Amino acid sequence: MSQQILILDFGSQYTQLIARRVRELNVYCEIHPFNKVPKLTPDVKGVILSGSPCSVRDNGAPSVDMSAFEKVPVLGVCYGAQLIAHLGGGNVLPSQMREYGRARLSTLNHHNDLLKEMTLDTQVWMSHADTIAAVPSNFEIIATTPSVAVAAFKVKDKAVWGIQFHPEVTHTTEGKNLLRNFVVHICGCAQDWTPDQFVESTIADLKAKLGNDQVVMALSGGVDSTVAATLIHKAIGKNLHCIFVDNGLLRKNEFQQVLDSYQHMGLNIKGVDAREKFYAALKDLTEPEAKRKAIGRTFIEVFDEEAHLIQDVKWLGQGTIYPDVIESVSVNGPSQTIKSHHNVGGLPEKMKLKIVEPLNTLFKDEVRIVGKTLGIDPTILGRHPFPGPGLGIRILGDITADKVRILQEVDSIFIGGLRESGLYDKVWQAGAMLLPVQSVGVMGDERTYERVVSLRAVTSTDGMTADWAHLPYEFLANVSSDIINKVKGVNRVVYDISSKPPATIEWE
Template sequence: MQEKILILDFGSQFTQLIARRVRELNIYCEIHPFNHVPEVDSTVKGIILSGSPYSVRQDDAPNFDFKKFHKTLPLLGVCYGAQHIAHNNGGEVMKSSTREYGRANLHYIDQENKLFKNIPLESQVWMSHADTIARVGDDFEIIASTDTVKVAAYHIKGTETFGIQFHPEVTHSIDGKQLLQNFLVDICGCSQDWTPDSFIESTIANLKEKLGDDKVVLGLSGGVDSSVAAVLLHHAIGKNLHCIFVDNGLLRKDEYQSVLDSYQHMGLNIKGVDAKSRFYDALAGISDPEKKRKAIGRVFIEVFDDEAHQVTDVKWLGQGTIYPDVIESVSVKGPSATIKSHHNVGGLPDFMKLKVVEPLNTLFKDEVRRVGKALGIDPNILGRHPFPGPGLAIRILGDVTPEKVQILQEADAIYINNLRSYGVYDKVWQAGAIFLPVQSVGVMGDERTYENVICLRAVESLDGMTADWCHLPYDLLAKISNDIINNVKGINRVVYDISSKPPATIEWE
């Protein structure tokens, strides 16, 4: 059985980051809401309590009965988690006289304590809390302090329970990874054997057992997640996996054929479906972004259902769902408020009567790429920038027509090809061209023009939750602009988006 660490989420913005840091140490972990703790069996090696926007002094503060575990399992409370343990174990938590936020240094460390092994005095840490632990219980020992925070870390004597007021999961805590390794390896005894190869081996074995001789149908998008999910399923059930790749007419230039060819070279049992006209008809005259998304989702389901019914005796729907999607659906506060419908088409409706299999639903995006690399998947697919499920429809502001799609495809192809030839494509997290519903005056030759505007967008990000605009070289931007204006009929102006996320989103719609 796979050993694991449980991370209990009290609503912190950093909870997923804790999990990523644990996974980077080749240790499997799961995030669960503090009020939905799973059964703790022999595979659980320790528990981490996350931070929280709440104060332990509030009447409605999240509460977890840690005393059931803290004498039998290692516990690490981070920020709110540390305050929660102290508050409920003879200590006192008070509002800080000044908000403790940002960089600090540990001017006292008990270097005999296992949690701080190989962490030097004055190590920089990152604080982010409005409350502070003013007093600890009699059985606590203080094991780290800063100039302003006496109880920066503590240990409950006679147990493997620890609390820290800082965030080891953020890069600003210079020795945070070392501290987590000390807790996970030296204190919890984790073996660090959770690797892409071990994941592939166990996942394929589980899929074979789960699916047997059943048939699975899966919709491919050309993206990383669905591609890796397809290859894992292919290794498990071979030709019983039926992949469907729908051309919605909203893909990048020549992408449908090139991706289809890549999949066929990978040995997948795949069928390409040209459904461009159905999508264009459904989008005719629609300008509202949410209505465009819903129209695309509806037609995709109709097309997918038509094709799936041509495969007899299908029992399963394969999906490329990844771990952040799962976490979001069971988060402490429920799914985040809808800013806009998710870029990727979600689950299919109940009328299809299919069970769902999701081979990647325990992985983060970077882990999916590592698994894909271990599976030998084409680097062009693994390194592909994220691309929204509705495709170019949400990069065409306003109504969508085949003519606008063609213009945007040509401009986008010039943009992306220039990024590749300049050697910066892999340094950009996501890039794309946007067709603006704006016409401007220009001059070409001796004639005035009144034509369309293309906006270029390129961002740097780790996970898409936040992003900053890329500082592309001016000479590259100049060449892209000239190439687009000179070669794409209907465009006479190119602009560059220098907005970060937040407040702007990566996509314009």
């Protein structure tokens, strides 16, 4: 196992970002809830305590036994720093004003290992309602801002530091320096957790775990399932059986295109045309969650039926990635359901198979890097995320084969236009929604009363937050004209300019 940093999550919105910054230093790290601290093994070289929306002064405020970390360096970030000060006998009070946004370090102890090679007056990012008003006598203040007397501290007799600002956000201009100082120089991590090393060790682990067993896996054409399948295939070859189901809700020509691309990769894959089963299951359903559940249930039935045709299957492969794992064991338990997950969640219980998830320690951007290391086609790695229920949640209201045809044509023109204009790789995700309304129009000398489609394109790094993509007006005008002229049944095109939050990327 690689050397690693343990990150304890107290509920901060930035916790995953801390992990990503540590990973960028080629050091492995894991996030665990503050109330589920794992036993420290020799490979754990340091601990980071995250921020939190809570106050250390609250009754039942999240806390941790610091004595568990006596043998490794500790860095407290924001709430983590306040907690260290509070547990040590310091005084944490409400700030005179909420300190949120950019600040500058007006004093800085360059001799301290944590702050080496950082510059005086460097910009940092604050996000806190409390402040450390007084530190215990064995604490040394090592940085301040004009309004924050304790911007950073060191416990004199221990390898324990606290910082009031967030080094993981880009607004802290030298945050990466600080994290490198802690992770590499103070904790002594070797920076050997690389994509090449991950691929090599993962394939070796998969060979040992799976042996000569048979594995079945559903593929979607997306990045995660493709990279996971490639890793398993490299470990066990033809003992991996891949199934790609056409649910009738894919993009235009996608079923054949995806099958062709997988066969060129040498994967043992079977395509299953189950369109009519899905349309029957969706008949007359209009409520979004009911549609999702019908799609998920039908997928499980089809996949289970196909999997039973394979002899002696013992494992189910999945493309689960690290954010899925983190969210299932979050500080306060699984997050509130905004919409049911589109993964194959019910399969393991139904099929009584063991699970193999080779990507469950990686973030999305890391999955793409590993895919590149594996030599996977860049067009697959650069593919926009596409929801599991597909066009089923982009057709608002009930679903019919004719509505699917209309939306496939619209989507094809929009996505094709993005590719031709060099805009595809500049947006995180794009697609079209078929709205349950009709509008009056004029084509030639005739009055029309036809459907409205909304185009949606967003920019993002991880899909957790997103801004609407500011596509050129000329591009939108050309795409709109193409859609109205070429797609029978559509006479109006609108563009969605909502960001996430408050809107979600998909409409359903």
